[in-house]
Amino acid sequence: MDLLRIDDQFTDEERLIRDTAREFAASRVEPYVAEWFEAGTFPARELGPELGKLGFLGMHLSGYGCAGAGAVAYGVACRELEAVDSGLRSFVSVQGSLAMTAIHKYGSQEQKLEWLPRMAAGEALGCFGLTEPDHGSDPGGMLTRARRDGSDWILNGTKMWITNGSVADIAVVWARTDEGVRGFLVPAGTPGFTASEIHRKLSLRASVTAELVLEDVRVPAAAMLPDASGLRAPLGCLSEARYGILWGSIGAGRSCYEAAVSYAKTREQFGKPIGAFQLTQEKLAWMEIELGRAALVALHVGRLKEAGTATPQQVSFGKLANVRAALDVARQARTILGANGITLEYPVIRHMNNLESVLTYEGTQEIHTLVLGEAITGLSAYR
DSSP, rough: OOTTOOGGGGGGHHHHHHHHHHIIIIIHHHHHHHHHHHOOOOHHHHHHHHHHTTTTTTSEETTTTTEOOOOOHHHHHHHHHHHTOOOHHHHHIIIIIIIHHHHHOOOOHHHHHHHHHHHHHSSSOEEOOOOTTTTTOOOOOOOOOEETTTEEEEEEEEEEEEEEETSSEEEEEEEEEETEEEEEEEEETTTTTEEEOOOSSSSSSSSEEEEEEEEEEEEEEGBBBBBSTTTHHHHHHHHHHHHHHHHHHHHHHHHHHHHHHHHHHHHHEHHHHGGGGGHHHHHHHHHHHHHHHHHHHHHHHHHHHHOOOHHHHHHHHHHHHHHHHHHHHHHHHHHGGGGGSSTSSSSHHHHHHHHHHHHTTSSSSSHHHHHHHHHHSSOOOOO
């Protein structure tokens, strides 16, 4: 259901990746994801090696067992994975765009060789510890600290809402030091490091979310990412993850749209399918338009990224616009399905709940709005 036929703009390789991701998601995840969502579970350890074998973990990175795919190819994979559930795309994004990107971009050669091949294969899982209980949108206020003790570092602090946190083998933890913000690799099982899964969520239930606590965690000097200095380093990783979201959200919206179209064609009221009523057709038309616009933005930003000219502001544009569009589509789809729209027999309410979190994480709607406002006016409203 792509009136603009945007997928015709893809290369053969991009279409192959699209079809591979779609087939994997449909056969391996879709039959079970509603149950996982209802139970609040996600089989990260099982899916990791399978995704790694297909080359989807850190697929936009080069070397060390990574696929070295282009930005659009990576975006298309995110779209197809999130069409099944945001939790699946989040798992891939955190592994590749956050944890692996931090090591690939800022790590030593020894750190890269130790972790990246295993992470690309899904044999080792990673998480990214930046957000804190009292510091989400303003990571510069982080309270987690690292102090030198001889040749070692001692870390103390708490990180919150960390995807993959309680299943990760390695945590990329950002902490304030006397020299500024630095990144550290903290293996699971390090004394003083605990990761506790967060329960009672009503969104992203098919996703592992954890709280990380560091109490006098001692790591060697070699655990510090040598080329990461200041907040620019973790924010650079976040820009990669946001790029995946501006594609992935289209998949979630498309899934809701397709469910609504199918339902509108078969659900009858007053002697004819509800899709024959003007008000329903208006909803479907606007849903098609919103998804078409979002797809054009994603493709454009992707091509800019491949050319090396994409800016963080353009990624913010896409993340803000596309997630809002997908959430609007999900809400409209829910109205077409009526009461059936709130059950897990259809994907709509699951996507709608998930998108409420996607709207907030990797930069809230408000923060991305202010990023664009600063780009427009040259005046910062939040510093």
